[in-house]
Amino acid sequence: MKYNTILFVFLLVMVSCGQDEEEVYTDFEISFEQPANFPATTYDFEDNPITTDGFILGRKLFYDNRLSLNNGISCAECHNQSHAFTHHGHDLSEGVHAGVVGTRNSQPIQNLAFLEDFTWDGAKEMLFDQPLIPITEEVEMDETMENVIAKLKEDSVYQELFTAVFQSEDAINSVNLLNALSQFMGAMVSSNSKYDKYVRGEVGGSFTDLEKEGLALFQQKCANCHSGELFTNQEFINNGIGENSSLPDETGRARINSPNPFATVEELKTRDDYYQFRVPSLRNVIKTYPYMHDGRFVMLSKVLDFYDDDTYPLITKMDNLDSRLIQTNSNGEEILGIPMTEGEKVAILAFLETLTDNEFINDERFAKPN
């Protein structure tokens, strides 16, 4: 019966020449809402407005294994809602090929409508075409866009959904596939953590003394880079994370910025953007373990130990180590990292806990549809 209703609405849309109709076939509506404490969006609403039916199509695609080789995995394989759309505890992730892992830690899908660029090295500047990477990368979904499109065209439900959303005949194509995914991902806003309620003065936003102390310390020690309400300045920096000997081809941002598409690792090592990575957002950071571009730190406390640099793991000083991580003590000696006492780390960790947004993590609109 439900299916009949859906079909009927699509027919109505078609017959009425594709004007926006009521979305009576869903029990919710998606409309992008700008959180009061957030920066301006970067998402191109003019080119690809977020609609409820576009969101639903994007969600269906996000959870569809047909986006990968041999229909092995969907986007959700490495982007689990329970972990703010990261890969529940994995440092690196297997793609469609058993035993073959990628080279980067799965990043959360949240607040992408506010980001200037995407992936750990900023390979993409538009959310629109970011999915080209995971769909086609051999170590991820290893599929071709042509195959994905061919598979979707065999499915009459997709034909109807694409036609309804994009209001054209034969609407299944690469651009519309990417636009639908963009609508789904663009609508995924995490802005209701305890911290958000605290800064907005809302119910549920009262901080303990320890959390308040942690916030003050965070602002003093961390917010140079993890700045603003997205908790990232969106820069690419070398944060002192040393080379990973098991990933010898990793060059960070250098590969993206080099004009030479065939540049060797040795050539890229000479660039001043070698091993630079995106300063990640810290929203839902408790849920997105493990940490760093290659997921090498399982515990958030280890991340603080790393930046503190007193104990293992230590900061690696390459020539382009970010200057904010190099300080001089009163004896004129160079100190790497960010000095923190053990007590300060406890407070900072308590504050970071407040960045967890359980409403986002449990929002059924973002979950796999039945």
Added chain:
Amino acid sequence: MKNLRKWAFLALTTTALISCNNDDDSMGNENEGTHVSAVLKFEHSLGLGDEFTLTDSEDNQQNLELTKFKFIVSDVKVTTTNDEVVALSNNDAAELIDLANADETDVVRMYLTGIPEGSYKSISFGVGVSQEVASGSTENQIKLMELAEQDSEDMVWSWNPNSYIFSKIEATNLDVTTTAPTNLQIHVGNKGGVDGFRTVELIFPETLTIASKISPSIHTNVSIEKLFTPDAPGIEVAYDAIGAHGGTDDASINFSDNYANIFEIEHLHPNEAAINLEDVEMDNHAHDDEDSEDSHSH
């Protein structure tokens, strides 16, 4: 029941499409199908498998066998004799020119539709995809993305802000005794602050008439070697100066500039019989070259 729904959907869709179709096909085409306004015939100086010689950065001659040559054409514009510029949509006129699809005379044809009837003096097009287009309307990139995604994303750099690879040339080095770099592999795009997008403008040797009863063709020579040894004032590029062998930005820029140098109109075939796009797509590139002398006008 399910079938019934499907048929009902199809029937209604068809009705909807017919009733919604704002018939813009005002090109005076009386036949069914899409009239081809003009044909851009790219005759390449080399075919795949042909041998050629280039100079490397140490002034050695390298013998090479061409294995790949392809480029994306976008932003096609034609200019009337009254200096009106007609821009063709990239969803119609964009094309991937791939030597692998050439006929036995190394010709690849590109079919232009929707050019208003009239008299024209020049045509221009981009080699590659401009940053403006690549970061602009996604709807206007439907065909461009399909072209780039052919052959397992052969013209896509998925990890680059501008996803399109503009052009590729690849060749096998046949000189086994050389100690110089081996194979030729140059891929051009907009990467790392070096934008390889270039616009080519070709002036017709005489006025080109666009009319419904004809599909004139523009026979254009593509001198592949001129990418490395362009006519003055172009700057020569050693074949190993860019690409796989760690080049300089300058060499990449010079090489990209030379794309504007490789195209030259040989002649027009102004009065060729009208054809429909649907017909030529059916026997895709299976045409004989009908270079009959009487239709030439040099």
